[in-house]
Amino acid sequence: MKDKNLCKLAKIVTLLSLTTMMATAQADAITLNFHSGLTQSRPEAEHIDAFARLVEEKSGGELKIDVYHAGALGLREADILRTLQRGMADMALLYGEYYTRDAPALASIYAQGAITQADQHLDILPVIKEMYDDGFAKWNIHTVGGVVAPIFxxxxxxxxxxxxxxxxxxxxxxxxxxxxxxxxxxxxxxxxxxxxxxxxxxxxxxxxxxxxxxxxxxxxxxxxxxxxxxxxxxxxxAAPWIFGISERALGRLDDNQRQALEEAGQEIWKTTRELAVDxxxxxxxxxxxxxxxxxxxxxxxxxxxxxxxxxxxxxxxxxxxxxxxxxxxxxxxxxxxxxx
Missing domain, CATH: 3.40.190.170 (Bacterial extracellular solute-binding protein, family 7)
Structure with a gap:
């Protein structure tokens, strides 16, 4: 009888421990808001949603991304660099040509007439991405992949x-x-x-x-x-759409969450690059x-x-x-x- 009671007690203790661990894990989970000015009907929006799903999956549920399409957070595109820099939003879909007021150099990275053959775009994508990474870093924004727009x-x-x-x-x-x-x-x-x-x-x-x-x-x-x-x-x-996270928001993440964010961003970048020229x-x-x-x-x-x-x-x-x-x-x- 005593052994049975001890066995029951052990099960209860184990269950309580698991419950506590789950509660702690839920408490430690972080949710980041993500601004996108694109409507949900745009094909790019599907890739942003896929990015959010991948982040949650790769982080084991420790990191979640709430995507607000069509500017639902009430943010102005022209102000996004300042908004992220001040930590007023966690993440955003960034498009260099929008920021002529605050960062005119970003608008000069790529321009119409640059390419005459679609395949040229894929060859220079690494250079373009490097330039955007550099430009956004000046605003304390870390880039984690993005969406390579189709070459129409x-x-x-x-x-x-x-x-x-x-x-x-x-x-x-x-x-x-x-x-x-x-x-x-x-x-x-x-x-x-x-x-x-x-x-x-x-x-x-x-x-x-x-x-x-x-x-x-x-x-x-x-x-x-x-x-x-x-x-x-x-x-x-087509200038690519970049996933950017403010350094303030990035500082709240542990190594596992950061890795999940980076891997998800790069996976979307690779997938959309393969679809760009068709x-x-x-x-x-x-x-x-x-x-x-x-x-x-x-x-x-x-x-x-x-x-x-x-x-x-x-x-x-x-x-x-x-x-x-x-x-x-x-x-x-x-x-x-x-x-x-």
């Missing part, structure tokens, strides 16, 4: 047939950055920055005649309803646009592409010089890698 086709989407720089001379073109405004200005073509959400109305009302846009995903913004002609110009020089995806997208009623014209000529690239590199260099020593260093590092 970029084309001119117009109301009338246009597939040459000469035919663009009397057109007004929508673009998405100051660099592109200056590039088209070099070519004697009027261009203006119009946010994606306003692009449809600008085309519909005649504010612009053409949109310089990512052809592969043009249907997602219904460009086929307001433009009927498209001509390919070059591949998208000729079949681009072909299927072109076929789909034709089915939607778009007339695909002959691409811009090699001579026109060369002229555009020359203008783009000229304004890219000027943008880098205006950003100071870091901007020049980033520009020279990337353009040297592209020239090799």
């Amino acid at each position: 086709d970029v084309g001119l989407h117009c109301k009338e047939p246009v597939n040459s720089l000469e035919e663009l001379q009397d057109k007004k073109v929508r673009v998405w950055s100051r660099h592109l405004v200056e590039t088209f200005d070099e070519l004697g073509i009027a261009a203006q920055v119009i946010p994606q959400n306003d692009m449809y109305m600008a085309l519909q009302t005649g504010v612009v005649d053409c949109a310089y846009y990512l052809s592969t995903v043009a249907k997602t913004v219904s460009l086929q309803e307001v433009t009927k002609y498209e001509s390919y110009l070059h591949p998208w020089a 000729a079949e995806r681009e072909t299927l997208a072109r076929e789909e646009r034709e089915e939607l009623g778009i007339t695909l014209l002959e691409p811009f000529s090699d001579a026109d592409v060369e002229t555009f690239v020359t203008a783009a590199w000229k304004t890219w260099k000027r943008m880098a010089e205006n950003a100071g020593d870091d901007g020049i260093r980033y520009y020279e590092s990337v353009t040297q890698a592209l020239s090799e």
Whole structure:
């Protein structure tokens, strides 16, 4: 009888110990908030969610990431570097071209017209990532991988047939950055920055005649309803989306949690890199646009592409010089890698 009681007592003690250990583990678990300005319908959002799942899995539940899509934390993209530096948010999806006010050099790392063949992007990705790591570190932000954006086709989407720089001379073109405004200005073509959400109305009302846009995903913004002609110009020089964590938040993590964060980030980076260049995806997208009623014209000529690239590199260099020593260093590092 005594042995039975001792056995029961041992089981109770063991159960209590396990319960205590589980409670302690739960108490020690850390949850980090993660800001993303992208809507949950964007393909990048799936990879961010996958990153969060991997972190929890690899840390054994000790580290969790709460992702707030579409800016649900109420943070402004232009302020994200300051927000992370001050520890007002733990993590964020970082995109260098957003921070022209606080870190203009980051916007000069990569620019449209940088590549003329999609595979060039994969060759220089390590250099681009190194430059971003350096730039964000100046804001006490540690990078842990990220999402390599797909290399989509970029084309001119117009109301009338246009597939040459000469035919663009009397057109007004929508673009998405100051660099592109200056590039088209070099070519004697009027261009203006119009946010994606306003692009449809600008085309519909005649504010612009053409949109310089990512052809592969043009249907997602219904460009086929307001433009009927498209001509390919070059591949998208897609700056990667970087996962950044503030040094303050990083300092709260133990070795196991840090390792889980790093491994998850690198796994997403590797997965998305392998998906970035996909000729079949681009072909299927072109076929789909034709089915939607778009007339695909002959691409811009090699001579026109060369002229555009020359203008783009000229304004890219000027943008880098205006950003100071870091901007020049980033520009020279990337353009040297592209020239090799």
